[in-house]
Amino acid sequence: MSDRGGDRERESREEDLSRTIGRKALRRVRARRNRDRGVWFGLGMFGMVGWTVTLTTLIGLAVGMWIDRTWPGPYSWTLMMFFAGLALGCANAWYWVRRESHLGDEEDDGE
Numbered sequence: 001m002s003d004r005g006g007d008r009e010r011e012s013r014e015e016d017l018s019r020t021i022g023r024k025a026l027r028r029v030r031a032r033r034n035r036d037r038g039v040w041f042g043l044g045m046f047g048m049v050g051w052t053v054t055l056t057t058l059i060g061l062a063v064g065m066w067i068d069r070t071w072p073g074p075y076s077w078t079l080m081m082f083f084a085g086l087a088l089g090c091a092n093a094w095y096w097v098r099r100e101s102h103l104g105d106e107e108d109d110g111e
Helices: 002-070 077-109
Strands: none
């Protein structure tokens, strides 16, 4: 009876070792892929995020200034549209960064 218990423990240790080796190998493959993306991928992502936030903020600012000139009122539409454009740009940038990071994870899991 104790012989079977020893076999089960050994099989369990072998399975744990196999899982550990598999995780480490997958981590190494992911690290190589991320390294291959390198500087250009990072600069491209940085540029996309920057321009997304900047353009939506400037569009909001321009629309707000036009509303203030066209229909003057007690509230600053320039300021409100500035913050609306900024929030929209940040949300859009967050969406794209999150999407890119999930696409990279799916590629790694596919192997």
